[in-house]
Amino acid sequence: MSSRLPRLAVIATVGGAFSGLFGVGGGTVIVPLLILWFGYREREATGTSLLAIVVIAALAAATQGTYGNVHVREGILIGIPALAGVVAGTALQQRIPERSVAAIFAVLLVASAAVLIF
Amino acid sequence: MDATEIVGMLAIGFCAGMLGGLVGVGGGVLFVPGLVIFVGLSQLEAESTSLLAIVFVAALGAWRQSRYGNLRVRDGLLIGVLSPLGVLAGTALANAVTERTLELAFAAVQLFFAWSLARRALRPRDEGSDTTPAPSAANG
Numbered sequence: 148m149s150s151r152l153p154r155l156a157v158i159a160t161v162g163g164a165f166s167g168l169f170g171v172g173g174g175t176v177i178v179p180l181l182i183l184w185f186g187y188r189e190r191e192a193t194g195t196s197l198l199a200i201v202v203i204a205a206l207a208a209a210t211q212g213t214y215g216n217v218h219v220r221e222g223i224l225i226g227i228p229a230l231a232g233v234v235a236g237t238a239l240q241q242r243i244p245e246r247s248v249a250a251i252f253a254v255l256l257v258a259s260a261a262v263l264i265f
Numbered sequence: 266m267d268a269t270e271i272v273g274m275l276a277i278g279f280c281a282g283m284l285g286g287l288v289g290v291g292g293g294v295l296f297v298p299g300l301v302i303f304v305g306l307s308q309l310e311a312e313s314t315s316l317l318a319i320v321f322v323a324a325l326g327a328w329r330q331s332r333y334g335n336l337r338v339r340d341g342l343l344i345g346v347l348s349p350l351g352v353l354a355g356t357a358l359a360n361a362v363t364e365r366t367l368e369l370a371f372a373a374v375q376l377f378f379a380w381s382l383a384r385r386a387l388r389p390r391d392e393g394s395d396t397t398p399a400p401s402a403a404n405g
Contacts, residue, residue, distance in 0.1 A: 170312020
């Protein structure tokens with residue numbers, strides 16, 4: 148236990164910094180670190196990361212709100228249809244191999260990075 | 266806000282939510298570029314607005330995953346509770362740098378993790394025990 152808490156704190160701080168800096172939940176960092184440091188399986192890391200992200204993203208959104216950067220109406224307009232997407236994605240995840248999940252994630256990251264660069 | 270923007274936002278939302286449910290992220294990797302392209306927000310505004318949508322996505326995703334038995338509640342809550350120092354530092358930095366710097370840094374992070382995840386997807390299946398910790402240094 149004594150060795151778990153510092154490592155969780157490192158994951159929390161790195162994940163929180165990524166979230167605040169890049170507007171993501173931090174799962175990009177949290178999922179691989181849970182697998183690497185705690186031996187989580189892909190799906191356990193996924194679920195546990197989502198719980199952490201609820202807290203992290205709420206804190207980060209509130210902080211960005213104090214800077215005046217949050218567009219509340221747009222956030223709600225993309226957040227509501229996203230809920231239907233979550234139901235579809237979570238159900239699909241139980242039916243495909245874990246390595247496929249990692250591969251899908253990699254492809255999507257490359258695609259959105261290319262959009263930002265060009 | 267015209268009809269094209271609204272349709273674009275609905276589509277972004279659905280796709281980002283599906284990504285969140287599939288791979289355990291909040292959907293920010295799609296929310297952010299989507300808000301930049303379809304809604305015309307700046308990179309900083311898109312990132313900030315993305316965080317608000319992520320709260321809903323992650324809450325529903327975590328609840329769904331818990332029903333499949335994929336949630337370790339204690340670890341997840343501890344990571345959230347221990348995060349404020351990182352959140353404040355990251356937020357302050359995002360507001361301090363230029364838009365282009367933020368865009369390129371965002372893209373670089375995505376590419377780095379795409380690479381590491383692709384390696385994991387392609388490696389031979391010789392491990393994957395549920396309880397044995399992975400060697401922390403071996404994968405760099």
